[in-house]
Amino acid sequence: MSIEIKDVSKNFGTTQALSRVNLTFDNNKIYGLLGRNGAGKTTLLNIITNRIFADEGEVIVDGIPSKENDQALQKIYMMSEKNYYPTNMKIKEIFAWTKNFYQDFDMDYAKKLADLFDLNINKNVKSLSTGYTSIFKVIIALSVNTPYVLLDEPVLGLDANHRDIFYKLLIEKYSNFPCTIVISTHLIEEVSTVIEDVIIIRNGTIIKNQSREELLSQGYTISGKASSVDSFIVDKNVIGTETIGGLKSAFILGSINKETIPTDLEVTKLDLQKLFVQLTNA
Amino acid sequence: MNIKAATKYQLNDYNKSLRVYYLVILLVIIFLTLLDTIWGGNGDGTYNGFESSSIIFLFICGLNSFKTTFLMMLQNGTSRKSMFIGNITSILTVSFAMSVLDRILSLLANIIGNAIGGLSYSGLFDLLYSHRLENLNSFVFQLEIILLTWMVYTAVTIGGYFITILYYRMNTALKVIVSVGVPASILFIIPLLDYMVLDGKISALRNKFIYFIFGEPGANANPYSLLLACLLGIIIVQGLSWLLIKRAVDKN
Numbered sequence: 001m002s003i004e005i006k007d008v009s010k011n012f013g014t015t016q017a018l019s020r021v022n023l024t025f026d027n028n029k030i031y032g033l034l035g036r037n038g039a040g041k042t043t044l045l046n047i048i049t050n051r052i053f054a055d056e057g058e059v060i061v062d063g064i065p066s067k068e069n070d071q072a073l074q075k076i077y078m079m080s081e082k083n084y085y086p087t088n089m090k091i092k093e094i095f096a097w098t099k100n101f102y103q104d105f106d107m108d109y110a111k112k113l114a115d116l117f118d119l120n121i122n123k124n125v126k127s128l129s130t131g132y133t134s135i136f137k138v139i140i141a142l143s144v145n146t147p148y149v150l151l152d153e154p155v156l157g158l159d160a161n162h163r164d165i166f167y168k169l170l171i172e173k174y175s176n177f178p179c180t181i182v183i184s185t186h187l188i189e190e191v192s193t194v195i196e197d198v199i200i201i202r203n204g205t206i207i208k209n210q211s212r213e214e215l216l217s218q219g220y221t222i223s224g225k226a227s228s229v230d231s232f233i234v235d236k237n238v239i240g241t242e243t244i245g246g247l248k249s250a251f252i253l254g255s256i257n258k259e260t261i262p263t264d265l266e267v268t269k270l271d272l273q274k275l276f277v278q279l280t281n282a
Numbered sequence: 283m284n285i286k287a288a289t290k291y292q293l294n295d296y297n298k299s300l301r302v303y304y305l306v307i308l309l310v311i312i313f314l315t316l317l318d319t320i321w322g323g324n325g326d327g328t329y330n331g332f333e334s335s336s337i338i339f340l341f342i343c344g345l346n347s348f349k350t351t352f353l354m355m356l357q358n359g360t361s362r363k364s365m366f367i368g369n370i371t372s373i374l375t376v377s378f379a380m381s382v383l384d385r386i387l388s389l390l391a392n393i394i395g396n397a398i399g400g401l402s403y404s405g406l407f408d409l410l411y412s413h414r415l416e417n418l419n420s421f422v423f424q425l426e427i428i429l430l431t432w433m434v435y436t437a438v439t440i441g442g443y444f445i446t447i448l449y450y451r452m453n454t455a456l457k458v459i460v461s462v463g464v465p466a467s468i469l470f471i472i473p474l475l476d477y478m479v480l481d482g483k484i485s486a487l488r489n490k491f492i493y494f495i496f497g498e499p500g501a502n503a504n505p506y507s508l509l510l511a512c513l514l515g516i517i518i519v520q521g522l523s524w525l526l527i528k529r530a531v532d533k534n
Contacts, residue, residue, distance in 0.1 A: 051356045051532040068528075070284045073359035082534045084357035086350045100287045101358035 001027040001062050003048060003076070003148055003180070008057035010043055010204075017043040018204040021057070025148065025180050030170075032195035032212070033184040036280050040204040041184040042081065045150050049078045061148070077102065078150040079141040083133060087126035091119065091136050104145035113139045113169065117162060130157030138166055142173050150182045155190070167194055192272040202280050216270045219253040224265035232265060239278035251275070284360040288368030292351055296343060296376045303339050304383070307332055311391050311403075318401040327395070333406035333431060336384055337438050340377065344442020349450060353534060362527050369443070370520060377435035381428050389424075407431060413502045430505050433512035437519075444519045447526045450533070 003025040010018040018040045025031055035041045046052045048059050050066055050073055058065050061072040085094050091114070099105045114121050117135045128136065134156045141149050155163045171194065174181060183191050198215050200208035208215060219239070222229060226248040229241075237253040251274040261267060318327040347369070355365040388405040395401030404412075407427045415423055449457055476484035495511045497503025 046532060049356070049359070050361065053529070053531060068361040068363055070359065070361050070364055073361060074284065076359060078357075080357070080534075084353040084532075084534060086354060097291060097354075098358065100290060101284060101360065 001147065003066075004060040005044070005048065006057050006060065008044070008047060008054045008059065010040075010047060010052070010054050016204050018047070018054070021201075021204070021206055023199065023206060023209065025182060027147070027180060028178040029180055029197055030174060030195050031180070031182045031197045031199055032188070032191050033182055033199050033201065034188055034276055035184075035201035037186075039201045039280070041201055042152055043204075044201070045078055045080075045152055045182070045184060048150065049073065049076055051078075074102065075146055076148040076150065077141055077144040077146045079137045079152060079154055081153040081156055083125060083137075085125050088124055090122055090124050091128075092121040094125070094136070095121065095140070098140055098144065102144050102146060105140075106143045106145060110139050110143035113142060116165065116169075131159060131162065134158055135162065142169055145177060146179065148180045148182075150184070152184045154183060154185070155187060163190065167191075170194060188273040188276050189271075198272070200276060200279055207279060212272065215275065216272060219251065219270040219275065220256045221249055221251050221268045221270055221274075222261070222265050223247065223249040223268065224262075228262055228264050232262060240274045251278075253278075284358070284364045285367050285371075287358070288355060288360050288364045289371045290368075291354065292347070292365075292368050292372035293375060295347060295351060296372070299339075299343060300376070300380075303336075307335070307387065311387070311394075315391075315395055315398055315401055318395065319398050327401040328404065329401070330404040330409060331406045332388065332391075333384055333434075336380055336435065340380070340435050340439040341442040343376075344373075344439040344444075345446050347443060348446040352450075352530065353532070356532055362530065366524055366527050370440075373436055373439045373443070374432075377439060378432050380435055381431035384431060385424060385428050407505070410496070410503055411505050414505065426505060430509055430512075433509050433516070437512040437515045440516055440519050440523070444523045444526075447523055447530065451526050451530060 005021055005023040005025075008018055008021045009016070021040075021044060023044075033041050033044070043052070047054045048061075048066065050068060053067070058067065060066065061069075061075055064072040066072040066076070089097075095105075095107060095110050099107055111121065113119075114136075117132075117139065119132055119135055119139065125133065125136070134154065135158065138151075138154055141151060141154070155166060158166065167190070170181070183195060185191055192212065195212055198208060198210065198212050199206060219237075222232060224247070226243060226246055229248040229250050233241075233250045233252065236250075238250050239253055240251045242249045251271055253270075253275075256267060258267070314329055351369075352365065355362075384405070388403055388408070391403040395403055405427065407430055411423075411427070411430075414426065418426065448460075452460065472484060476482055493499075495508050497507070
């Protein structure tokens with residue numbers, strides 16, 4: 001049970017969006033698909049869901065090629081950053097139509113979530129703000145109960161409270177109904193606690209595909225007085241620093257020897273966002 | 283396959299506009315009947331051809347039924363194949379329902395008009411093929427008209443649908459070329475070419491084609507020529523539509 005992406009390439013004119021991408025989304029895991037703007041995240045998700053076609057390669061969903069195959073496509077729900085629903089349709093009508101296409105869509109749960117987010121389901125799509133447009137799509141994604149849920153920038157326009165509710169609901173849903181969730185986002189710090197595996201894409205190529213723990217164990221963060229940090233990092237592979245007042249944090253790649261660390265410095269885990277910036281800038 | 287849901291969705295797409303359309307048609311029938319009752323009443327009032335408005339209505343429906351539906355289908359894990367089958371099923375269903383409804387309406391309009399004020403109504407195809415009544419009984423004639431109307435309605439909806447897919451697939455430059463080039467060719471270039479170079483061969487061919495479909499002027503037209511032309515048109519245009527749809531991608 002998995003989504004296998006085999007040797008997928010895609011060009012838009014002279015721009016190469018994806019280059020021989022090989023990837024597997026295993027069953028019941030939460031993935032973070034991270035990449036800078038234009039890295040190829042949405043293109044990859046669009047190919048998986050048959051919205052655009054790959055120039056080369058194929059996508060296999062639970063052993064079935066997904067291209068033009070309803071049986072495979074019905075196992076996936078993709079919440080897109082852009083709107084695909086008719087803008088003059090009411091949210092409750094969209095819920096009803098989703099139930100027609102996805103038999104396992106939980107209407108009661110969707111209505112419960114709409115209440116929780118304070119979303120008026122009698123409104124039509126075009127009357128919603130950016131935040132609420134994301135919310136209604138998030139609600140469908142959380143209620144649709146497909147084995148694979150792809151979320152492209154799910155918290156776009158959501159305020160801090162709604163983002164908090166979303167992440168809690170996502171974890172709750174995942175616990176009650178284990179499925180494969182792929183979150184494509186720029187807000188790395190926020191999703192870093194939710195995701196299990198990290199896939200980093202740069203210029204259409206997968207440059208990292210490993211568990212978050214494994215990835216973050218490749219380095220560490222050292223914090224303390226600026227002068228102490230500066231002298232400690234002289235011969236280290238520093239991927240970034242942050243200074244607030246007299247305190248400094250340095251993000252270092254490499255293994256740690258705790259005996260060599262001065263007592264006035266504190267060691268913590270590497271920051272995913274800092275690592276991401278380093279990896280995608282290189 | 284998601285064909286059932288795709289068909290249901292596309293049928294529903296027609297629902298609201300169909301209700302509004304028939305409300306307007308009913309109001310027009312009532313208005314004309316009242317008008318004739320109040321100011322007419324000498325028994326020679328006639329009106330005809332609601333089918334023409336149905337043809338325009340369905341052509342516009344066809345023109346408006348691709349992009350929104352396509353995106354909705356992509357969002358809901360439905361393949362282009364299922365969408366296409368759902369589309370032709372819904373077009374055939376709506377066209378058939380409208381051809382039956384229009385026939386009933388025309389008969390009713392005629393009965394009510396005659397009963398109240400001597401106002402008579404003739405359908406578009408009644409006018410064209412009334413000579414058939416000499417050889418056919420009225421019931422078979424009505425069935426023949428329904429069948430013919432069904433195919434004409436289907437053909438025009440599919441025509442509108444094809445144009446909208448064609449435009450969806452084209453880039454901006456091509457859209458401009460086609461939008462300017464096709465009317466210019468039909469109105470100026472082909473007639474000029476025909477007149478100056480081809481000695482009227484194109485217009486002769488065009489007339490031959492029109493006469494084949496609608497019959498020669500003054501002669502009794504055969505409805506099955508129009509039926510055959512519509513059927514061929516449906517098959518060819520649907521084939522072309524499928525070629526365009528199967529490679530259509532999200533431009534959202």
